[in-house]
Amino acid sequence: MNFNELGISADIINVLKHTGITTPTAVQQDSIIPIKEGRDVIAEAQTGTGKTLAFLIPIFENISPKVNSVQALIVSPTRELAIQITEQAMKLKEAKDINILAAYGGKDIGSQLKKLSGSIHLIIATPGRLLDHLDRKTVDLTKLKTLVLDEADQMLLMGFKNEVEAIIKETNKKRQTLCFSATMNSEVKKLAYRYMKDPLTVTVEKEEVTLSSIQQHVVETTDRRKQDALCKVLDEDNPFMAIIFCRTKRRVDDLEMALHRRGYNCEKLHSDIIQSKRERIMKAFRNADIQYLIATDVAARGLDISGVGHIYNYDIPESVESYIHRIGRTGRAGESGYTCLFIDPKDRLTLEEIEKSIKFKIPRRELDL
Template identity: 75%
Template sequence: MDFKELGISENILDVLKSAGITNPTPIQEECINFIKNGKDVIGEAQTGTGKTLAFLLPIFENISAESDFIQCLIITPTRELAIQITDEAMKLKKAKEINILAAYGGKDIDAQIRKLKGAVHMVIATPGRLLDHLSRQTVDLKKLKTLVIDEADQMLLMGFKNEVEDIVAETSKSRQTLCFSATIDSQVKKLAYKYMKDPVTVSVKKESVTLENIKQNVVETTDRQKQDALCKVLDEDRPFMAIIFCRTKVRVDKLEEDMHTRGYNCEKIHSDVVQNKRERIMKSFRKGDIQYLIASDVAARGLDIGGVSHIYNYDMPENTESYIHRIGRTGRAGEEGYTCLFAAPKDMKTLEEIEEAIGFKIERRTVEL
């Protein structure tokens, strides 16, 4: 099935074509018609499956550029995701001249308020900033047609449940609600069913299906030798673009500082890095001007960057889900990917759990220090 058969109009088809997008992904194929026809949808899909376009395309079809009220609200847990969704929406704007407002912390709220004085059709926001606008009465959601709760599992994990409930209370009862999540657990179901009318559940295969394109290694090391082991591996691999994952912001800071001292071309992102700097870093990384991006899990959630060939897990992920999520950022679209995990003695139990979940023992890589 192609986009035309899914009822996507010519103008939008031209925009997709110029971006090199010709065939819908499974989540798009499944969702577009339901959303276009006003159904509530629960979508289980991970980053990299094309879920953003799965809701943006039908929403763009349904939005009326002539009406001067907010018709669509997309709430998402992190600023990075808000930026990414806004980028996608701005590309589609070439096909349909609608006004889009991105509302997240770190952006000038006065500029957002000025923009809201005009006709805004779509708002893409993080919960905190949106509540700020609602309390100032600069946003009116009473006529809202479609509400999208994106990355619902992460939203709950980051403690935004009350904020989401406060936001939903401000919207029209007759709205369409779409809920997307990497995992649909009982918490997400509870949240979804509370606000949805006979939702259709759409689930696409887990990212683990693509693990066959990713060569995985483990370097067994100690905390003391870990940094030397990482640098040795980087010098051997010399990747064009790589993401290095650390467990905490403090670990990200320390590793970035030490790698800079050693002369590596690297930058860090986590939630304490100011917004405009993060945007600048992400732009440089996408262009290939930065070789190594050192990231915390939360900051990297939802980052969909083409061209990342190598993922290094400097710190052990919390669980299998997190491991698959991290390494799923390479080996995309049939490309080969490589990932290396650094495991200290205290990490062995988690490593065994990961190996059990993926169904094989990860090949060990020896590093001569």
């Protein structure tokens, strides 16, 4: 199936072609037509399956630039995800000149207010900043045609349930509601069915992280010797681009400082870093100006960066899901990937759980230290 068969306009197809997208993914094939037709849709799809374009393309098709009102609103749990959605929307804007407002914490509210005094057609926002605008009466959602709740499971997990419900109450009752989520747990279903009309459910089979295309290793060490072990591995592998995961913001800070001192080209990413700096870091990493991104799970949620061939788990993840989610950022789209997990004696039980779940005993990597 191609975008033409999905009834997408030639201008949008051309923009997609320029960005190297010629064939719709499974979630796009199943969602675009019903969304274009105005149906409520619940879609279960992971990051990396093309879900953002699955709602952005039909939203762009349905927005009328001549109508001076907010016609579509996309609510996302994190600033990183809001930035990524905005970047994709800005590319589609070449095909259809609509006014887009990105409203998330860390962006200057003054400039947002100034932009709002013009006519905005599409808003991409995090819950807190959007409620701020609604309280100030700077955003009017009474003529809203489409509401998207993206990463709904994450939104609820991060405690945004009340904020989401407060936002929904401000919208037009006749609106179309789209709910995209990596997992359809009972909380997401409850929220969805309370506010949706006869939704169509789209389930994209979870892409089993194709572990066959990812080479996995474990390095057994101690917490005291872990830094030396990591540096030895980095020197041996010298990857083009890699993400190094730590358990906490403090561990990210300490490791980044230590690696900088040792002369590695690295930057850190976690929620305490101011927004403008985070955007700069992400841009530099995407452009491969930074070799190593040191991050927490939360900061890396929703990052879909091509070219990451190596993932290093400096700290063991807290769950099997988290491990699979982390290593699934490599070995994408048929590329081979490499991942290395550093464990100290207290991590052995967690490692056994991971190995049991993935039905694979991860080979040990021996280091000459």
